[in-house]
Amino acid sequence: MTSSAPHLDRLRLRQLRLLELIDTHRSLRAVGEVMNLTQPAVSQMLKDLEFAFGVTLVDRSVRGAMLGPLGQLALQRARTGLAIFDNLAADLHADLPTVVRVGTNPAVMLDLVPSALHHMEAHRANIRFRLEAGTVGNMMSGLLNGDLDCYVGRVDWTATPEQMAETLRYDPLTETSLVVACSVDHPLANRSSVSATELAQWPWTLPSGDTNNRRSIETAFRNCGVQAPVPVVEVSADPTSLLRLTQKIELLTCLPKIVLDTYAAEGRIVPLVTPDLDFLRIQTCFVTLRENDTLQSLQMLREALVHVCLERPDVTEGG
Known part of the structure; x- marks a missing residue:
């Protein structure tokens, strides 16, 4: 089965939300009750979605409906897209400057991110920044779910599924121990x-x-x-x-x-000098979704971070 461009163009947001409902309820009948639709109508929505993408997304059996591996990937990407739409709608109604949601690790906030914002003169750039600091896992989840526009910090690639890693654009900044x-x-x-x-x-x-x-x-x-x-x-x-x-x-x-x-x-x-303790190097990266790579606000922040790191090679991060 191959994807169908005309059918992709006709997809609606609620068809993308359908995957999340199936993942939650594991039953097309239960999903129909939530969406106020009959089970046949939900089944048709799912068939249209799978036909548009050209792959099977949901495994059906007598025990219910479950997302298959491709369905899980589609759900992850759909969550990202839906979150972007939700935030775009909020920004348009707010009539305020663009909001860039940046995830960081706490040590990054000590110097690297503030220095980059100072370099790009953030207070004059007509951009608002919403900064959130947390653990590597939480920040990467926020980025993949669409709750963050970019992430500046350490990346644990071993905990990031390969299919998800391929959706990311990342730029190494600096490293330390x-x-x-x-x-x-x-x-x-x-x-x-x-x-x-x-x-x-x-x-x-x-x-x-x-x-x-x-x-x-x-x-x-x-x-x-x-x-x-x-x-x-x-x-x-x-x-x-x-x-x-x-x-x-x-x-x-x-x-x-x-x-x-x-x-x-x-x-x-x-x-302290600890000659027999060998700590892995910690690398700081700028990470964003590939579809956000061309956003001017993110390009400005990336360029500022690179400039700071080139001038101050000892800048690093933690998490």
């Missing part, structure tokens, strides 16, 4: 180097277990044959809080270098 740190008053502060075995014996504050940084920390310890430290305090996606706790309670922590540099310059926090 994680660093173990403590307060200047900590007993380890003046050591020339510290082993993973000894580090694991001290109390820690770490990012929460759902973050990529936490997983990288645990992997580095395990690769040394050492059980990863169990933190006294966990903090969800907030590196500045990790450093405040490190200073006040004299806990060890581990975080991206850009965050540490900000505080180390004030003489309150120091990095």
